[in-house]
Amino acid sequence: MRILAFDGRMGASGDMILAALIDAGADPDALEPVTDALEVEYRIDEATKRGIAATTVDVFLTGDEESGGDGRDRSDDDSSHEGDDSGHGEHDHEGDDDHEHGGSHDHDHNHTDGVHAEGHGPHRSYLEVREIVTDMDLEPPVERDALAIFELLGEAEASVHGEDLEEIHFHEVGADDAIADVVGTAALLRDLEPERVVTTPLATGGGTVSMSHGEYPVPTPAVVEIAERADWSLRGGPVDAELLTPTGAAILGHVADSIDSLPALSLEASGYGAGGYDLDPHPNVLRVLVGDGAGRGELAKDDIAVLETNLDDATPEVLGGLQETLADAGARDVSILPATMKKSRPGHLVKVICKPADRERVARALAEETGTLGVRDAGVTHRWIAEREFETVTLEIDGDEYEVTVKIASDSDGEVYDVSAEYDDAKAVARETGIPTRDVLSRAERATSESSSRE
Template sequence: MSVLAFDGRMGASGDMILAALLDAGADPAALEPVTDALEVEYRIDETVKCGISSTTVDVFLTDRDGAADEGHDHDHGEQSPDHDHEENDHHSHDHDHSEHDHDHNGVHAEGHGPHRSYLEVRDIVEGMALEPAVERDALAIFELLGEAEASVHGEALEDIHFHEVGADDAIADVVGAVVLCHDLEPDEIVTTPLATGGGSVSMSHGEYPVPTPAVVEIAQRADWSLRGGPVDAELLTPTGAAILGHLADGVESLPSVDLEASGYGAGGYDLDPHPNVLRVLVGEGGRGGLVKDDIAVLETNLDDATPEVLGGLQETLANAGARDVSILPATMKKSRPGHLVKVICKPADRERVARALAEETGTLGVRDAGATHRWIASRMFETVDLEVDGETYAVTVKVASDADGEVYDVSAEYDDAAAVAAETGSAVRDVIRRAEGAFESDQ
């Protein structure tokens, strides 16, 4: 199983993630769908941080009505601080754009270009002609950013207007990071605890402590953990947090990996004696794991549902998009007997499933339990032939395997086995045993 592991001890920003993935061997040509869709270019360079040779990435605007010729001559061979301070409704303090905006070939994208709403950003991503899996991941990252901003500002997701995270450079960071991750084709992406830095940052509403409110909101939705320090500077930006919040699972330490490549993405700050780099390791892990499946879990308590309604939920909720429905006995207020209904569905289906659950049961509220994913087997169905008294019967078996294709369970479908048993006078469990054995003997 191939693993891509981020070492989060110096935090992460969008451009650091891009740079680390490129340094680890991702193909820069994979970024072409972004540069084709936006008036931007990625400038890839090298630098040294505390003795570590590392890669830098800057996003520049192109073809902006001659904006490059405004009398500024900034040498981007020496990186300005690149931690993309993208919190909604404030401005980056990472570099002084009055002095460092331009060079002779373009405008540095940070702090420039249009600011857009969440819905506008979503439309732009959907219009990029990305691979379906890349588009899904990129949209999920912007949804995570939007939900964090909506929670901080008390607004609905659809009403959020991004500032820095809605500009071209942030779109280029997010989509670029997803494209490069897919180019490396890992089976699993993990990160160690992410350093936030410390101190405080100036925002339009005042002085706020690090980590910033949006980063805190994203971390609450992510699988990994935060760690303070090691310096008083903002190390983890909202864009970096959102990218890893969607793509990466949390681990306490770097996993055992047979290394094939490594990469270092440089941040702009010089934080001697700490090398301000994001390290990524690529290689083969241990035994194949299960497959990550993004889900939502909905639940509600019922104390007045009839058996007929409860019995019909499996079918009615499945028609609305539910993947699994569980109904558990529960004790309600005043010791009344009731039921807890738990529903698994895809994140995109949760509003439709919640509405169906409310309509079918009359419940006054459906909770989002906050689950983000589950680990599932890769499943396929095979047909085996059983011979009984000279007649051949077909039985379907479900085959479960891990991410490396190693089969670890074979189960005959009960309905098929029961039909054969009824027709032949055999015991159902005998038909099941023979069908599972027939599949295993053919391997």
């Protein structure tokens, strides 16, 4: 499995992610749909961070520099806002970490004077950003990822400010710089084609940061909201500076699964994306590793919710009908277990697996059908599932042929670890032939295994 792993010990920002991916071998030409749609250019250079040669990416405006492309003068705009990726040193190349122009990247960029897109340009609503992205003529996977990242950003800001997602008005994360970061990252990941993206715990930094509403602690409220929705974890430090920005958090919140430490990889490439801080003795870089994951394949990750309730007065008829009723509401699986209730009364524990989006509808159906006064959300976020394939095998018994469906379970590398014949099919054959059901099951599974080994 081709894995792309981020090393999150120095946090992440949108431009650092772009730079790391390019340094790891992503083709900068993949960024052309962004520059074709927006009046921006990506400037790719090199920097040295505490002895580490790294790539830098900056986004500059190429259109109306004073108005930011929407006819409004930004010179007196209050652009400090929750979710702001500006003003935190990401582009402040100074000290011994000066830019080294004339780097090794062959992609043609015209380094003319211009206005840095960060902190300039139009501020848009979430719906306006969606429209811009959908009008970019992107590849479908790139568009889906970009829209999902902005939805995560929008949900975070809406939660912080107590607004609805459709009403939220982005400030910096709705400007051209953030759009270039988000869409550019989605395009570069598409170019590298990893089968899985992971990240170690992300450092947030520490201290405080100034915003229009006052001084806020690092991590900022938007980053905290995004982290609550993401799979990975946060850790503070190692310095008092804002290391993890909302844009960086949202990108990794959508694309990356959590790992505790870097995985075993047969390494193909690595890259370093430079930030703008001078953080002696820490190199302010985001490292990315790309390679083939060692060991056996993995099960697929499936986002789920688990609902449960205790029942002490449900009739057998109600319990017997729950499978069908809850399945109609969106349940994927229903388990009913005997339990001992208060005062040692016998009862039942009902556990239901469903998709997160269906949890409210399934909970309502469970309450209405059983009369329970409460349904618990067990807090489960995902499960690991096999790749599933169904085959039909033909069994010859006493000169007649019978078909039995067999379910084959495998991991992401295609390694089969379970073969199970469908019980109802085997039972039907057993009735017709007089052979025990377990013998029919065994024959069907053996025939499937022998067929697979011949292939």
